[in-house]
Amino acid sequence: MFASIVAKGLLRSTRVKHTDIPKLYYSIREVSQLFDEEQHILRHWEREIPVLHPNKNRAGNRVYTERDLRVLRVLKVLLREQRKTIAEVRTLLADGIPDELEHIANDTSIEQRYAEKRRAAELRAKLVSQNDTVTLTRQEAETILSTLRRLEELLGDLHA
Structure with missing residues (x-):
């Protein structure tokens, strides 16, 4: 019966465009391109700033989530645009992203x-x-x- 419904064109395609589905995980290469930073810089920030800690998949590759992207937005603004040092940023973000920086994290x-x-x-x-x-x-x-x-x-x- 299902085949006859499809054959008659009564059932419309329910294909979802790939772009309609939000991405859950990003590779370090993708994040590097998104933020215009070299991969070694991202790894350095990860070592130096504890609030940035992407998980790793079974293969040992970093997988960045939206939470990690929020942190990276803040890091990018603080380190590159406001010219703060790693030590200053580490102190500022010791307890997570402060309320006054949430607008950056969400931008x-x-x-x-x-x-x-x-x-x-x-x-x-x-x-x-x-x-x-x-x-x-x-x-x-x-x-x-x-x-x-x-x-x-x-x-x-x-x-x-």
Whole structure:
């Protein structure tokens, strides 16, 4: 009966888009990209700041949860934007995220800002690379033009 219902098109697809499902766990690579930090920096913060302690899966890989992302948002702002030292941050977060920093922990636009910065840096690098290529091409064209002019002079001298 189920097959006949599907065949008649009476049952609509209940597929859920992958993007509709919230992600529960993130790898260190994904977190590194989200926060525009090298993986070794994330591991260093984990060693130095006890409030950041992602679990590890059976394979021993770090698995970051939303709780860890909240902590990382605060760390990123305190360490990178406010220029606090590791010791200052360790003291400040000794008992968890204080109430006055909750707004940072919940601000998911932080990842978006860093993604935009990363994209801008990539575009700048691409532009510089293309500019270098154009410069090289211009130099090559000038060299060829100079060579052609010299050849014209030599040919003119031969015909004279």
